[in-house]
Amino acid sequence: MLRRDFLRGTATGLGAAWLTSKSTLASTLAFETPSRKFNAHDEVTLGRTGIRTSRLAMGTGTIGSGGHSNQTRLGMNPFSKLLLDGYNENGLRFFDTADSYGSHPYVATALKQIPRDKVTVLTKSDNRNPAGLRTDLDRFRKELGIDYIDIVLIHCVTEGDWTTRYRGCMDVLSEAKHKGIIRAHGCSCHSIEALRAAAASPWVEVDLVRLNPISSHMDADPDTVIGVIKQMRASGKGIVGMKILGQGDMRSRPSEAIRYALNSGVLDAFTIGAESRREQDDLTQRIAAA
Numbered sequence: 066m067l068r069r070d071f072l073r074g075t076a077t078g079l080g081a082a083w084l085t086s087k088s089t090l091a092s093t094l095a096f097e098t099p100s101r102k103f104n105a106h107d108e109v110t111l112g113r114t115g116i117r118t119s120r121l122a123m124g125t126g127t128i129g130s131g132g133h134s135n136q137t138r139l140g141m142n143p144f145s146k147l148l149l150d151g152y153n154e155n156g157l158r159f160f161d162t163a164d165s166y167g168s169h170p171y172v173a174t175a176l177k178q179i180p181r182d183k184v185t186v187l188t189k190s191d192n193r194n195p196a197g198l199r200t201d202l203d204r205f206r207k208e209l210g211i212d213y214i215d216i217v218l219i220h221c222v223t224e225g226d227w228t229t230r231y232r233g234c235m236d237v238l239s240e241a242k243h244k245g246i247i248r249a250h251g252c253s254c255h256s257i258e259a260l261r262a263a264a265a266s267p268w269v270e271v272d273l274v275r276l277n278p279i280s281s282h283m284d285a286d287p288d289t290v291i292g293v294i295k296q297m298r299a300s301g302k303g304i305v306g307m308k309i310l311g312q313g314d315m316r317s318r319p320s321e322a323i324r325y326a327l328n329s330g331v332l333d334a335f336t337i338g339a340e341s342r343r344e345q346d347d348l349t350q351r352i353a354a355a
Contacts (some may be wrong), residue, residue: 103327105349106156111303111333114249114270116215118185121352122159122305123151123345124338125168128312132167135340141171148175150342152184155349161305161336162209163189163220164201169208176210186211187271187305189220189253195233202241215248216271217241225258228266235268249303257284257293264296271303276332278325281311294331306335319348324355 105121125144127135136144148171151157160175162168169188176184188205192198205214217238224230238250251271254260263269274294275283284290294304306326309315315322326335339345 103352103355104156105352106158109333111216111249111271111305112298113301114216114303116185116248116303118159118334119157120334121157121348122161122185122187122334122336123148123157124307124336125160125162125172126166127338127340129163129166129168132165134166134168134338136338137167137171139340141174144168144171145174147339147342147345148172149178151339151345152179155345157345157349158183159185159187159334159336161187161307161338164205165189165191165220169205173208173210181211185215187216187218187273188214189218189273191220193219193231193234195237198234198237199241202237202246206246213246213248217247217250218271218273219250219252221255222252222259222263223254223256225256225262227252227259228262228268239268251302253307254284257289260284260290260293264293264300264302267300269297269302271305272297273305273307273336274332275308276306276326276329276335277309277311277315277322279311279315281314282308291329291331298331304331304333306332309335309337320351320355323348323351327352327355 103120105119107120108117109120110117125134125136148160160172162172186209190198190201192201206212219231219234238247241247242250249270251269252263253273254263260274263272276287276290277283278287280286297304309326310319310322326332337348339348
């Protein structure tokens, strides 16, 4: 007999005794209320962008900087196969990459074997010079082997006045969207001041935000960050979570971190960088179990 059926039978059999303790009954049976089911491959929509993709993005930049990351250090064939396995075996259709990770060529190798319209490609530029960013967009498309990029973000913004300071770069991305070179633009934030500025800016369509329950590598404490994200969602921005495992600080507690991200109610999707097929499978299973 299933435990749930047993509990229901017990509750019926004890009848009057349970009625004398309504609070006990409520607390005992509360866990029976069906919770929302999640899957890594769930199709989600990023805010009002119209971009539909998988709930879990395959991150390519764990400890990523200087053109390298833990994923690129796996080597071309192992890493591109990991991306393909994520798509073919786990239904993951969201590739999270960046110039600073050096992962564009690896993603390009995988994309050669995937229909372009079946995946979402997000990348980021550290360039703060408008002319340089325009050049980046051409180079990124060549490196990725694609005609358009779904989402391009200004990477790692920290300044509270970034929406004024980097207006020229914002205009370049707006122009690129108008020309069909990209589908949406936004930023990844690395300070609470930058996050608040992004929330207030109608230009930001997608924001990559840092969120986990232990405030590891975050812009502020979780409650403060979630408050700002709620403002973003209210204005229709697409919200993609990062640092879900606290840049490895919660690697020994992945289920807790994943449950927190899923139940926060503020993320459309989130990115985690797996470094093996086993780890990728484990992530997808934990999302389903949550």
